Amino acid sequence: MQDKEDLEPTREVTLGPDHEFRFEVEFNTKVSIKLQKGTAEIFGTELAVGVTYTFSGRKAAVYTWHGCTLEVKGQFLVEYTANETPMTSYLNTHLALEQIRQNAKQNQDLGPRVLVIGPHDVGKTSLCKILVSYSLRQGGSPIYVSLDTTEGSITMPGTVTATCISNIIDVEEGFGSSATTAASMGSSTMPLAYYYGFESPAENVKLYKLVTSQLSEAIRSRMAVDEECRNSGFIIDTAGLIDNVGYDIIQHIIQDFNGNNISSSYHTHILTFFKKKKKKVNVLIVLGHERLYSDMNRIYGSSQKVSVVKLSKSGGVVERDRQFKIRLQRTKIHEYFYGTPKCELSPYSMLVNHDDIKIWRVGDVIAPSSALPLGMDSSSNETQLVKVDNYDMCLHSILAIINIDQTESENRILENNVAGFIYVSDVDEEKRKVTILSPSPGRLPKKHLLMGSFKWMET
Numbered sequence: 001m002q003d004k005e006d007l008e009p010t011r012e013v014t015l016g017p018d019h020e021f022r023f024e025v026e027f028n029t030k031v032s033i034k035l036q037k038g039t040a041e042i043f044g045t046e047l048a049v050g051v052t053y054t055f056s057g058r059k060a061a062v063y064t065w066h067g068c069t070l071e072v073k074g075q076f077l078v079e080y081t082a083n084e085t086p087m088t089s090y091l092n093t094h095l096a097l098e099q100i101r102q103n104a105k106q107n108q109d110l111g112p113r114v115l116v117i118g119p120h121d122v123g124k125t126s127l128c129k130i131l132v133s134y135s136l137r138q139g140g141s142p143i144y145v146s147l148d149t150t151e152g153s154i155t156m157p158g159t160v161t162a163t164c165i166s167n168i169i170d171v172e173e174g175f176g177s178s179a180t181t182a183a184s185m186g187s188s189t190m191p192l193a194y195y196y197g198f199e200s201p202a203e204n205v206k207l208y209k210l211v212t213s214q215l216s217e218a219i220r221s222r223m224a225v226d227e228e229c230r231n232s233g234f235i236i237d238t239a240g241l242i243d244n245v246g247y248d249i250i251q252h253i254i255q256d257f258n259g260n261n262i263s264s265s266y267h268t269h270i271l272t273f274f275k276k277k278k279k280k281v282n283v284l285i286v287l288g289h290e291r292l293y294s295d296m297n298r299i300y301g302s303s304q305k306v307s308v309v310k311l312s313k314s315g316g317v318v319e320r321d322r323q324f325k326i327r328l329q330r331t332k333i334h335e336y337f338y339g340t341p342k343c344e345l346s347p348y349s350m351l352v353n354h355d356d357i358k359i360w361r362v363g364d365v366i367a368p369s370s371a372l373p374l375g376m377d378s379s380s381n382e383t384q385l386v387k388v389d390n391y392d393m394c395l396h397s398i399l400a401i402i403n404i405d406q407t408e409s410e411n412r413i414l415e416n417n418v419a420g421f422i423y424v425s426d427v428d429e430e431k432r433k434v435t436i437l438s439p440s441p442g443r444l445p446k447k448h449l450l451m452g453s454f455k456w457m458e459t
């Protein structure tokens, strides 16, 4: 039987140079776009002529530098053509970064370390995609760092991740697809991830800073041994950070992504290299927020070490309501276990004994300082690990499997990265067993599991 989509009529959309076709599609509908003539790209990734790309639950734009003709099919929620885009300023930013990369190559130096900040929904992730794709198209291999825990652009929501981008970003599925599926299959290309477990950095600032510090340390080690990544630098995507907590976190990130506290176990020459070249963030891009730009300029503008750049928000960026974001999170979790339409996966449902695993969560409900006994600091329990003995609490939770050896102290759980994720689908307190959904069969690779605030219902 033919799909409903197959019966839809096709339409032609012609775009002039520097124009874009903006569209929105709902989760339960599918649309397709085919480039017939000319050149076009979606967030920096070029479309191939004659290939049909299918989209569902997406808001995006097909941009062309030189003009093109598209064949589109299906029911779009929104579709229009725009002739005003900030793409020229984005391209100029890329060219400036490329100049730093060329200098880095010639002088055995570090490539650009870019931090993109701005309020929610101004196109930070889209700009990062564009900058990463353009670098890749010029033969670079930059590290994409996602500190946006709401979205989980690379893997599960609640994680901070770093991925060395060496393949083109999938046009249909975006950043995460290849990494998600690779992660589920236990491939070595799994992104480096640390589990924060909450949606917003403001929910537990101390823990957020701790996991970002761990990530920056890991990136340092990667850059120390990988010349290609070292020359290409990294691009950090953030969540909307514009209030006081946000400013504190921005300053922490800028300080933290540096080479000062490199671990003493490294080879001496690498150590010397990093000591000489401070690996701090050196390009700060402020997207779509005048006050934030002015404040950052005041703090960092006089410093020779950080260039503060202001870029404007694209008129196409769509504000996504809470419901859409929750839907995106659910889709991400579903993709982790079941894959994407292009690469379907079959997860395994297994029974695990209580005694074979240890589940942890971080901190108690954080009380305001006024409610605590005299002399006690409310931040002290923000990174305190608490063992979960009542497994009913974990029902429908996503748990991160922490990559920590049996021999290591449990206190070091938060310092270790994530080996994978499982979902708790059932709990039997009487028989002391839990039913889990796991992307791979057999025993869990590690015993320690970290629980965050993310719940999911398999549908």
Ligand SMILES: Nc1ncnc2c1ncn2[C@@H]1O[C@H](COP(=O)(O)OP(=O)(O)OP(=O)(O)O)[C@@H](O)[C@H]1O
Pocket: 022, 023, 058, 059, 060, 061, 119, 120, 121, 122, 123, 124, 125, 126, 127, 148, 150, 151, 238, 239, 240, 314, 315, 316, 317, 318, 319, 320
């Ligand atoms: N030019 C454009 N045309 C149409 N849609 C766009 C365009 N640029 C971005 N979008 C869409 O707008 C939405 C918001 O963009 P994006 O995720 O890049 O913003 P953000 O600032 O990273 O958001 P967050 O607050 O989640 O960090 C996304 O769905 C993105 O695909």
